[in-house]
Amino acid sequence: MRGIEAALECRREVRKGAFAAEALRKIGGAIETPDRVLASSLLYAASRRESLWKHLLGLFLRKPLHALSAETADALLVGTAGLVELRHFSPNALVSALVGHVKTGKSPHEAGLVNAVLRRVNEEAPQVLDRMGRSPDARDQCMIRGIPSWAGRRWTEDWSKEEARSLMKLSSMTPYMSLRVNRPEYESSLRQALGQAGIRAWPSPFVMNGLRLASNPFPPSLPGYAEGWLTPQTESAMMVVEAFMALLEGGPVLEMCSGRGVKSGQLLSRLPGEVPVESWELSPGRVASARSEMNRIGVAQRACFRTGDALKLEPGQPPRAILLDAPCSGSGTWKRHPESKWRLSPERLTQMAELQSALLERAFRLVQPGGVVVYCTCSLFREENEQAVGAALRGGSDVVELPLDFPDRTSVRGKPYGRVLWPGLPWTDGFYTAAFMKRS
Numbered sequence: 001m002r003g004i005e006a007a008l009e010c011r012r013e014v015r016k017g018a019f020a021a022e023a024l025r026k027i028g029g030a031i032e033t034p035d036r037v038l039a040s041s042l043l044y045a046a047s048r049r050e051s052l053w054k055h056l057l058g059l060f061l062r063k064p065l066h067a068l069s070a071e072t073a074d075a076l077l078v079g080t081a082g083l084v085e086l087r088h089f090s091p092n093a094l095v096s097a098l099v100g101h102v103k104t105g106k107s108p109h110e111a112g113l114v115n116a117v118l119r120r121v122n123e124e125a126p127q128v129l130d131r132m133g134r135s136p137d138a139r140d141q142c143m144i145r146g147i148p149s150w151a152g153r154r155w156t157e158d159w160s161k162e163e164a165r166s167l168m169k170l171s172s173m174t175p176y177m178s179l180r181v182n183r184p185e186y187e188s189s190l191r192q193a194l195g196q197a198g199i200r201a202w203p204s205p206f207v208m209n210g211l212r213l214a215s216n217p218f219p220p221s222l223p224g225y226a227e228g229w230l231t232p233q234t235e236s237a238m239m240v241v242e243a244f245m246a247l248l249e250g251g252p253v254l255e256m257c258s259g260r261g262v263k264s265g266q267l268l269s270r271l272p273g274e275v276p277v278e279s280w281e282l283s284p285g286r287v288a289s290a291r292s293e294m295n296r297i298g299v300a301q302r303a304c305f306r307t308g309d310a311l312k313l314e315p316g317q318p319p320r321a322i323l324l325d326a327p328c329s330g331s332g333t334w335k336r337h338p339e340s341k342w343r344l345s346p347e348r349l350t351q352m353a354e355l356q357s358a359l360l361e362r363a364f365r366l367v368q369p370g371g372v373v374v375y376c377t378c379s380l381f382r383e384e385n386e387q388a389v390g391a392a393l394r395g396g397s398d399v400v401e402l403p404l405d406f407p408d409r410t411s412v413r414g415k416p417y418g419r420v421l422w423p424g425l426p427w428t429d430g431f432y433t434a435a436f437m438k439r440s
Helices: 003-015 020-028 033-048 050-060 070-085 091-103 108-134 138-145 149-158 161-170 184-196 235-247 262-270 284-297 338-343 346-366 386-393
Strands: 178-181 201-203 210-213 230-232 253-255 277-281 304-307 321-325 372-377 399-402 411-413 419-421 431-438
Touching: 003 020, 003 033, 003 070, 003 091, 020 033, 033 050, 033 070, 033 338, 050 070, 050 108, 050 138, 050 338, 070 091, 070 108, 091 108, 108 138, 138 149, 138 161, 149 161, 149 346, 178 184, 178 235, 184 201, 184 210, 210 235, 230 262, 235 262, 235 321, 235 372, 235 419, 235 431, 253 262, 262 277, 262 284, 262 321, 277 284, 284 304, 321 346, 346 372, 346 386, 386 431
Parallel strands: 253 277, 253 321, 277 304, 321 372
Antiparallel strands: 178 210, 178 230, 201 210, 372 431, 399 431, 411 419, 419 431
């Protein structure tokens, strides 16, 4: 499978609701590294500024994009993104490959249109983009930065204009992989093995047993991955778990929304064996992935995953500490998951904020008196952060806010609760975290 074909196959999966990273992992072992890099570059380029590519295509098409077949629309989007953003790939080769793909697909009669439109994009898009880049119009600036216009307005309301512009710029930054070393005694040999594989790695200054890479390799190909010695995880997520563990005074520990178990794995790898950790997750598929991950990193015998609604499940033991990484918009992760921003709407954001407040209220009820609750989201919208916390506190819970131990210069104070981790580096996402103790 060639890189361009792989990008189109992954684009189909993304269109059906998958994350780009998941789609790439599925085809990762079937193609060589250069083709995997090309597929990844095209897929992420198409996703990061999807509204801009649709705007450009609207200028050069005589019919709406949605009037074409889905395969043709994908080819046009991927081709437009590639022509604008890829600096070291022949435009003619890209256009020819996409035209050939459409010719052999379900809508061969649209191949000529693909050829004509993409050649116009290659010739005329630079002038259009230059005009948009100089435009004072907020909608144009959001398209250039790859941010939904409503989200750009919301960030401008939530933050200062300078901070909102910074967030839009940072959300289009190229992210790099960071690794959590599960077996610290092997860190030195792991770094050496990574170097021998051509992967530069060095210790993170922010988190214990964290490594930074200057690339985004295929995780299963990493030395030590099969043995469970390392786990891909952003530094922001690692910092949140570190801050949570700094507040612990024994267990039991409950993680209310554990997802695929990445944070559960960090807890189980770091906490003493006598501290029980229980993890809840609504999705059976994610629970299955989490159990597989616990097997890989060698902590399955301590893991306790339960499938169900965190608003209804009852803990096996009254928890002394609760980590609630609530389902959210993921706006702090848009540089790593750019496809997710086009699936979000203001209405969906409001629904999530209501769920987050309900989950936090439940956490306050479940935790033992004197126990700790840490609430976090990978969101940069105040509606999901300070406002959701404020709504939960209005429920009458008798709690007091606790300070959080984050490395210097990584976070800013929330207004008025919690702290916001700024997505200012290729290894960090935007995260919000707030900690509370239930009064005895």
